[in-house]
Amino acid sequence: MKKGFMVVFDGSNGAGKTTVINEVEKYLIAKGFDVLLTREPGGTEIGERIREILLDSSSVKMCHTTELMLFGAGRAQHIQEKIKPALNRGQIVISDRFDAATFSFQHYARGIELAEIIQINNLALNGFSPEMNIILDLDPQEGLKRVKQRSQELDRLEDEKLDFLIRARNGYLTQAEEKPNTFKVVDASKSKESVLEDVIKIIDSLLIEYALDI
Ligand code: TMP
Numbered sequence: 001m002k003k004g005f006m007v008v009f010d011g012s013n014g015a016g017k018t019t020v021i022n023e024v025e026k027y028l029i030a031k032g033f034d035v036l037l038t039r040e041p042g043g044t045e046i047g048e049r050i051r052e053i054l055l056d057s058s059s060v061k062m063c064h065t066t067e068l069m070l071f072g073a074g075r076a077q078h079i080q081e082k083i084k085p086a087l088n089r090g091q092i093v094i095s096d097r098f099d100a101a102t103f104s105f106q107h108y109a110r111g112i113e114l115a116e117i118i119q120i121n122n123l124a125l126n127g128f129s130p131e132m133n134i135i136l137d138l139d140p141q142e143g144l145k146r147v148k149q150r151s152q153e154l155d156r157l158e159d160e161k162l163d164f165l166i167r168a169r170n171g172y173l174t175q176a177e178e179k180p181n182t183f184k185v186v187d188a189s190k191s192k193e194s195v196l197e198d199v200i201k202i203i204d205s206l207l208i209e210y211a212l213d214i
Contacts, residue, residue, distance in 0.1 A: 014143030015136035039096035075124035108171025140165035
């Protein structure tokens with residue numbers, strides 16, 4: 001059986017990842033593909049417990065290294081328990097965030113040394129990497145406005161200062177510049193329809209690249 005491939009949706013908080021992911025799932029299912037949706041932090045039972053600790057706004061004492069290692073721990077579990085088996089079954093894996101978020105949030109925004117990020121990420125990834133990262137790019141101020149419209153309470157990371165979120169956004173754009181083959185940036189300030197149109201073009205080219213019928 002042909003191996004599946006993995007696409008990550010990432011970017012600013014409030015950029016519309018969930019809506020886009022649900023539409024992409026419908027699109028792929030309608031074409032007859034077997035799709036697995038997952039997310040980080042989370043994705044497994046253990047990962048979801050780690051997510052609670054990471055995002056709980058009462059985790060105020062969490063030091064930066066703990067934060068980095070918890071994201072790494074969840075990722076290691078996610079790959080072993082869920083992602084690799086799904087790819088081996090020939091599924092298309094769609095993850096709401098993955099390792100690019102650690103570079104953006106923990107390095108570019110939080111300021112943890114790049115060498116430490118690479119060390120933890122490499123340990124978690126153990127040579128694995130997703131085929132594509134689709135970055136839904138949005139001005140964090142607009143993103144924050146959208147997040148506040150949909151929920152009363154902000155989680156620990158959403159509640160960071162605006163300049164933290166701006167640094168995270170720039171982190172995604174920097175990664176996209178550095179790795180144009182595995183990162184595509186989509187302007188998420190456009191209408192829902194045109195964001196989706198841009199995303200579907202990328203998905204279609206991945207289907208061709210990975211030689212799956214469309
Ligand atoms: P979500 O709200 O999109 O599910 O993401 C949860 C938060 O976790 C979001 O603010 C981004 C942050 N995050 C990191 O800081 N590092 C990471 O490695 C990941 C996966 C997420």
